[in-house]
Amino acid sequence: MLREASAAIPETLWAELLASLQQPDESAAVLLAGIADIDDRCVLTINRVLWVPVECYLERTPNRLKVASTGWMPALKAAERLGLHPIFFHTHPNYTADPSSADYAVDEALAKTFAVRAGVSRYASMILGGSSGAPAFSGRVVENAQAIRISRLRIVGHRLQILPSASDSTNTGHDAVHARQILAFGKAGQLILSRLHVGVVGSGGTGSAVIEQLTRLGVGRITVVDDDRLTTSNVSRVYGSSITQEGAAKVNVAGANVDRIGLGTILNPINGRVTSRDPLAALRECDVVFGCTDDHAGRINLSKLAYWYLIPLIDMGVVIDSHHGDIRSITARVTYVGPGEPCLVCRGTVAPDIAREELMDPTERARLVEEGYARGLAEPDPAVVAYTTLTAATAVADLLERLFGFGPPDIPGELIVRIADRKMKGRRATPTPGHFCAQLDQFGRGDQPSFLGQPVWPQ
Numbered sequence: 001m002l003r004e005a006s007a008a009i010p011e012t013l014w015a016e017l018l019a020s021l022q023q024p025d026e027s028a029a030v031l032l033a034g035i036a037d038i039d040d041r042c043v044l045t046i047n048r049v050l051w052v053p054v055e056c057y058l059e060r061t062p063n064r065l066k067v068a069s070t071g072w073m074p075a076l077k078a079a080e081r082l083g084l085h086p087i088f089f090h091t092h093p094n095y096t097a098d099p100s101s102a103d104y105a106v107d108e109a110l111a112k113t114f115a116v117r118a119g120v121s122r123y124a125s126m127i128l129g130g131s132s133g134a135p136a137f138s139g140r141v142v143e144n145a146q147a148i149r150i151s152r153l154r155i156v157g158h159r160l161q162i163l164p165s166a167s168d169s170t171n172t173g174h175d176a177v178h179a180r181q182i183l184a185f186g187k188a189g190q191l192i193l194s195r196l197h198v199g200v201v202g203s204g205g206t207g208s209a210v211i212e213q214l215t216r217l218g219v220g221r222i223t224v225v226d227d228d229r230l231t232t233s234n235v236s237r238v239y240g241s242s243i244t245q246e247g248a249a250k251v252n253v254a255g256a257n258v259d260r261i262g263l264g265t266i267l268n269p270i271n272g273r274v275t276s277r278d279p280l281a282a283l284r285e286c287d288v289v290f291g292c293t294d295d296h297a298g299r300i301n302l303s304k305l306a307y308w309y310l311i312p313l314i315d316m317g318v319v320i321d322s323h324h325g326d327i328r329s330i331t332a333r334v335t336y337v338g339p340g341e342p343c344l345v346c347r348g349t350v351a352p353d354i355a356r357e358e359l360m361d362p363t364e365r366a367r368l369v370e371e372g373y374a375r376g377l378a379e380p381d382p383a384v385v386a387y388t389t390l391t392a393a394t395a396v397a398d399l400l401e402r403l404f405g406f407g408p409p410d411i412p413g414e415l416i417v418r419i420a421d422r423k424m425k426g427r428r429a430t431p432t433p434g435h436f437c438a439q440l441d442q443f444g445r446g447d448q449p450s451f452l453g454q455p456v457w458p459q
Contacts, residue, residue, distance in 0.1 A: 001040060002148050004042075005148045005149070007043065007044040007046065007087075007126070007154070008153070008154040008309070008444065009046040009155055010156055010310060010339040011155055011156060011158065012339070014157075019132065020128070023091070024062055024093060025060045026061070026062065026092065027090065028088075029049050029052060030052075030076070030086050030089065031046050031048070031049055031087040031126070033047055033084055033085045033444060034085070034308070034309075034445045034448070035447055036309055043285055043309070044087060044141070045310045045446045047082075047084055050078065056068045056070050056071030062095075073117070083448060084118075086118045088123075088126075089126045089127075090127060091128050092127055094131055096130075096166065097127045097165075099125075103127065107123065107140075121143065123141070124141045129166070136163075138167065139165065149165060152164045152165060152168070152195060153165075154287055154310065156312055157340045158341070158402070158411055158413075159402045159405060159411070160288060162192045162287065162403070174194070175187070177218070178190055178217075185404055189403075190218060192403065193219055194219070194220045195220055196219045197221040197222075197286050198219050198221070198286060199225070199283040199286035199289035199311075200223070200225070201224075201226070201283075201290065201291050201293050201298065202225075202292035202293035203224050203238070203250040203253070203254045204228070204237065204238060204388075205388030205389075206317075206391050207224070207293075207392075208240060209239055210290045211239070212257070213393065213396045214396065215261050216261065217396075219265055220266065221265070222265060222266070222267045223282060223286060224254050224268070225280075225282070226249075226251050226254075226293075227273050228249075229247055229248060230245050230250055234250075239257060240260070241253050249271050251269035252269055255269045268282075274298040274301050274302060275358070277451055277457035283302075284305070288314065289305065289306075289314070290316070290395060291313055291315035291316065297359050300345060300352065300355050303437065304343075305452065306339075307442060308443075312337060314334065314336055314337075315344060315349070316332070316334045316335070316392065316395045317333050318331065318383075318391040319331050320381065320383070328420075329418065329420055329421070331417070331418055332394060332416070333417075334398050335349060336398060336411075339443050341431070342413070342431040342432065343431070343436065345437075346429065346437055387419060398415065412427055412428050413427070414427040436453070
């Protein structure tokens with residue numbers, strides 16, 4: 001039984017929907033969406049907008065709409081052909097987004113036809129109200145005659161916006177703790193943070209610092225993926241750890257620390273790697289994912305997740321160039337990946353050939369290393385808590401800037417901080433034509449028979 005539903009949409013398609021609010025009369029469309037089904041929750045990931053042709057409106061006024069079946073039937077055929085879910089969408093320009101009794105009647109009339117024609121088991125509808133400058137939305141998913149409210153809409157592009165449904169409450173439950181923060185972001189902003197579900201891949205030096213900051217910000221849920229265990233050399237950088245916890249799973253160390261802080265954040269620990277399907281699939285309901293790992297294969301998978309499921313990735317790393325104890329440079333990097341931005345492959349941050357080697361059977365890889373056809377395991381790099389923490393804080397600040405819209409309107413997708421030189425630089429880039437990060441028709445495809453286009457996954 002479905003208990004929770006939300007939706008996500010690329011920024012470019014959201015701009016189309018907002019533009020329709022400038023029409024004096026109501027407008028209608030069928031949104032085609034992928035879906036992420038996670039237990040009793042689902043996320044509708046909008047892939048395209050199919051507007052009702054003008055000639056298919058039987059009646060169209062500022063507060064009334066009637067559409068001929070020819071206005072939406074082709075969209076249902078497209079949904080079935082593409083393996084997507086149709087969502088009946090219409091506007092309430094300059095008016096509340098709450099559904100009227102007539103809207104409920106339309107939903108009831110369309111539900112069976114939409115499900116049968118598109119070959120799906122659910123019916124979904126959405127309303128966009130207000131104005132393009134102050135939009136509001138409502139929506140619901142109907143399954144087995146049970147209606148579930150779509151609680152929020154995630155808008156993904158150069159910015160990350162979270163729009164709660166028109167009926168959402170503004171009570172966060174921890175206003176006293178976050179009083180100074182509310183002065184910065186407002187109560188509505190604190191509500192957004194409290195409803196966020198954030199993924200963190202890797203809970204070492206940068207990852208544990210990200211988790212610490214997200215928890216104190218009041219983020220509602222955090223899913224942490226890591227298969228590593230705490231070592232003595234980790235304790236100097238891993239927040240919440242102690243020397244007595246040597247050998248403990250890092251995700252459990254993170255969970256205990258979040259519980260100790262006691263602000264109500266729910267941490268979901270997953271002892272695994274995102275090079276395997278199940279740990280990666282567990283991130284499908286996140287609003288954003290922080291990449292705090294240095295393996296190439298896992299970061300390629302996280303990049304794909306950003307586009308297929310409209311879940312932006314904030315990837316980070318810090319490199320200390322030191323020779324015999326003399327530091328020559330310290331460079332931190334924070335990269336935002338998602339619709340409108342290139343992936344980590346196109347930026348040259350990760351390499352597919354190294355990723356393939358990482359996924360090899362250890363025996364086979366050892367043989368190829370000996371023969372000179374593959375790289376050996378790298379030696380541990382220098383790491384210092386001040387710089388892993390600075391990198392994590394820069395990444396979390398990047399999320400806040402995109403979430404709350406301050407800073408330049410066109411935020412660079414990558415930030416390079418040359419710490420020893422006290423220099424900071426933003427870098428822009430574009431997706432490579434033909435690469436998965438440039439294939440607009442794949443954005444928001446969601447669950448498909450071949451997960452992220454890969455038929456076989458390592459265990």
